Amino acid sequence: MNIKAICLGAFALSVLGGVAFAGALDSPSNMQPFYADASMRTMKSDAEFKAAWNAMSKDKRNAMKRECNDAAMSKPYAEFCVKVHQLGGNS
Numbered sequence: 001m002n003i004k005a006i007c008l009g010a011f012a013l014s015v016l017g018g019v020a021f022a023g024a025l026d027s028p029s030n031m032q033p034f035y036a037d038a039s040m041r042t043m044k045s046d047a048e049f050k051a052a053w054n055a056m057s058k059d060k061r062n063a064m065k066r067e068c069n070d071a072a073m074s075k076p077y078a079e080f081c082v083k084v085h086q087l088g089g090n091s
Contacts, residue, residue: 024063025077030056034080043079050087 024030028040033052036042043049053061067073068081 023067023073024060025067025073025080030060030064031080034083043083046083046087049083053084053087 031040033055034044034049036044036048044052056064064084068077068084074081
């Protein structure tokens with residue numbers, strides 16, 4: 001077999017596999033609606049957060065709730081997860 005084809009295939013699988021393991025909280029497109037700035041350091045107000053939460057699909061909300069309930073996964077997103085629990089965790 002061609003070594004280039006093997007290496008390219010292995011690289012493609014690793015890239016695709018890495019995306020599959022990324023969680024809902026790791027996806028910038030999922031998280032951006034909840035932040036007021038592009039650097040995603042400033043959370044939106046409670047009302048804006050709730051509006052963004054309600055605009056998401058139920059599947060995404062459920063995935064985020066699951067990850068926020070996992071202590072290890074939620075640690076880097078503590079502020080976000082507090083708001084999920086307060087505003088959206090029960091909806």
